[in-house]
Amino acid sequence: MIAIATATLKPFILHNANICKKSLHTNTITNPKSALRFPLTSLQCGAILQSLTNTKSTAQGRKLHACMLTCGNLQNNTYLSSKLAAFYAACGRMIEAQVIFDGVALKNSFLWNFMIRGYASGGIIAYKALAMYRKMLRLGIVDNFTFPFVLKACGDLGLSEMGREIHTQVEVCGWDSDVYVNNSLLAMYLKFGNLDVARKVFDKMPDRDTTSWNTLISGYVRNNNAMEALMIFYLMGKAGLKADGTTLLALLSACVDLAAIKQGKEIHCYAIRNNYVSSNEFLMNSLIDMYSNCNSVAVARQLFEELKIKDTVSWNSIISCYQRSGDAFESLRLFCQMLIEETAAPDEITLVAVLGACEKITALQFGKSVHSYLTKTGIFLNSFLGTALIDMYAKCGELSCSHHIFCEMTQKNMVAWSAMIAAYGIHGRGKEAISVFNEMTANGISPDEGVLTSVLSACSHSGLVDEGKKIFNEMTIKYDIKPGPAHYLCLVDLLGRAGLLNEAYELVKRMEVEPSADIWAALLSACRLHRNIVLAEISAQNIFRTNPTRVSSYICLSNIYAAMKQWTAVEKVRTTMRNYGLKKPAGYSSIELDSQVHMFFVGDKSHQQTKDIYAKLKDISWRLKEKGHKPDTSSILYDVNEEQKEKMLWDHSERLAIAFALLNTPPGTKIRITKNLRVCADCHTVTKLISKLTDREIVMRDNHRFHHFIDGICSCGDFW
Incomplete structure (x- = not known):
């Protein structure tokens, strides 16, 4: 038994044995990182191993392992070998753990469970946890500590069928009343996106702890059901349970998804009343993010300034806040402040937000500086950053730089292809956009809705009527994608700009879904170009029926009347705007x-x-x-x-x-x-x-x- 372990672990044993003897001197067993006198009893070694397992002190554990081998503590000692295997498993060192595990003659459920836990927490090797579970099942030593990590492995690997099979075994073994097992079942079904079954598990639970409620709330948020997550929180309060920091973080994410500022403020007040805010930096960052996503810029800024320690997440939230709200200048100023203060290093999220601010105000030199920064600091140009650079250069007028970045990217996802096509489109280079689109499909990449929208928009900006109609007609036949509102919008815009107003109008009338206000607005804009008052009025009526405060459409209609010198009609439109309190946005360059x-x-x-x-x-x-x-x-x-x-x-x-x-x-x-x-x-x-x-x-x-x-x-x- 020990011979196998020693042979396999020899490289680090030889390295650590001498260090161990020289550096470990006794203090107390409660301080395992301090050194120990020799020889140690099995009980002492076991106690120290347990402490090291709790703290996951890999380096110290290796030294102790070397000492035990040198002093002979491990020889024929199943107790210590099990403890040592459990230590390595807890530290994620599964190769060492497996060697020691294989050498233990009498393996109890404690050791099996630790091994399953280690494999289940190891990402791609989680399937080994399931293999070990099968062996345990045959040996008949499965207990309630086995199931939580086996269910975790099923959830992480997406093995829904096996997950349901193990759920059945939970019920057969009689562990369906155990709160920890039920929490794991709940988490697994939520990872599968099976909300109905997860809710049934939750409702049947005889006992629920805070983890049960948190798991359900977080699961609903992850599965894009934020409103239900907020409802569960109110039920949690009625059940007499107090929310903790984990609950509040999930709820704030729900408020972000819903842009629910009222509920967000209520959660903020709850956090203040229960003294969570001052002691939880993660919660403070989430509050900043919530307020920024709900366009409460002033409150987000106030919370940011109150932070004693501003980490990268804090800076990202406030920089993104100003970038989204349209204040690109303040976003860039904050980025400069972040670099000056050096309290946190920018990451790819920071740089994407800053590049987004640059493109809004065409700050090309600033954008180039950001590009230089990420190159000098060795930040990897992934598809996320590459797409942001393509957008920035394109919207700052440097199309050649966009093309260079695109060619430089080793990994191009669908968003990157779409960004390059859109870049050519906004510069009126429709033929080049179609060329990139054809290159993408030639590489075996089937376009999604976003890519098709980009290429249709490029056709619209370049007046490529035949090409645009061909791509639109091929969507369903060739790519099995049903045209959505965005695709109809592009084609209506294309036909309208080309003066084919009647064809555009007939297309709108043939739509299987209700035309959006944007589609009618595209037709209205085309009527302004070609001075078609009759169709303009039809378009405007359909816009105002669903969106009576759309200021741009009033202005467009007014412009059409003014171009035809129908001043009475112009005044009527302007009066309606005044009644709604609408104003034309100020033009600036x-x-x-x-x-x-x-x-x-x-x-x-x-x-x-x-x-x-x-x-x-x-x-x-x-x-x-x-x-x-x-x-x-x-x-x-x-x-x-x-x-x-x-x-x-x-x-x-x-x-x-x-x-x-x-x-x-x-x-x-x-x-x-x-x-x-x-x-x-x-x-x-x-x-x-x-x-x-x-x-x-x-x-x-x-x-x-x-x-x-x-x-x-x-x-x-x-x-x-």
Whole structure:
């Protein structure tokens, strides 16, 4: 018996035996990490092993093992051998545990259970726990301590059929009244996603402890049934049980899923009343995350500032909070603060949030710095980070960088393919998007709904009507995917932009499901482009029936009336907007220069270079007039004279940003601008002319797509 163990474990025994003799000196058995005098009795060794098992002190246990072998304590000692095998199993050292286990002649259920526990906790080797359980079953030594870890192994491996078989054996053996066994059954069925059976197990339990309630609540949250999780919590209170930190963490996750700020506040109050908040940093982080996901930015920030120790999770929650809420500037400022304070290191979640903030305000230089940071720090470019970089570069106008990152990625998941297709799409490179799509399918990857949405959207931005219709028609036949609202939206947008309004309208009427407000809005937008009032009014009526406060649709309808000079109808729409308290969002443009982002609003005179900017615009205006440019005032939807309309055009934010860039960058420098609204027809024409006049490339991102202006031509082909 001992000969086998010694031979197999010889490498570390020889290494540790001398160390053990030199360094272990006695203190007390209650302090096993301190050293021991020799020789030790079996009882002393057993007590120390038990203590080391509890603390999982692998290094100290190895030293003790070497000492016991040297001193002969293990020879023919089943008690100590069992204890030693159990120690290694508890530490996850299953190779050593198995060697010692195989050498024990008389194995009791204690030792078997420890081995099963070790294998069940070992990830992919959990199947060995089930093999050992089969042997125990044949020997007839299964007890209530066996089942919890066998059931855990079934749950982790997804073996639902075997799990049900073991459930039957639990009942046959009479352990279906044991609370620990029942908790394990509950956890297993919840891992399978079988909520109905899990609830039946829970309802039949004669005794329930806090773990029982926590397991059920957490299981409902993981299985996307957050509302039921909150209901279980209220039943828990009625049953007289007090929630602990684990309960509250699960409940806060449920509130995040539901965006349930009211219930989240109630849980926060409960945590304060029971003194959980100050002592539980995990709970504080979850509270910050809950408030940020429920758009309570101020409360999330207050809790963040109250944290004494801010770890990576804390920083991630607050950085993501500002990024989601639209305050990209504060998100980036917090990231800089995180790096300065050095209380926690950014991880991939941090960097994805920061890259998302960069893309919102086209902060290309900041985004490049983040890319450089992750490269220098050796953070692995997985599909998660790679996709974020593809998005950032694409939305900052550097499509070539997106393509480079995409080619560099060794692991491309479906989201990465979709991101690259979408990147080409927003830049009006529909044919390249289709090429990537074809490359993906040629590699044997079948597209999902998201990829098909991206490629259809790319067709829409490029006016590829035939290609878009072909892909849409192939969805069901070739890919066995039924078109959803997002796919119909892309096709309606594609047909509408191409002027095929009647075909788009017929498509909407043929939909098997109720058309969404977004689909009607796409048709309404197409009616604005092609000035079809009749179909515009039909579209608007369908939008307002389900969403009477959709401000963008009121503005679009008002613009259509104004373009047709139907001022009475315009005023009627504006009156309705006032009655609902709706306002048109202020137009603004932003530009990054020397690591600073400058923002300009319509008619903005707050910038320190205002005089120079307007002087530059006046000069450009005169030069364009000399070239024969006549302003297109159709986008000025106010009943004023032409001179006033022309002046209003030159107040548009993108022109202010262009003038600022011309004043502050060397000749030939590429200009990058982000605009929050759709660029108007005259600004589009003027920007083309400025690109030719100044010999500059101007990249403009509006809320629909990218425009690359070079030598008087735009990449969109005037199709936007």
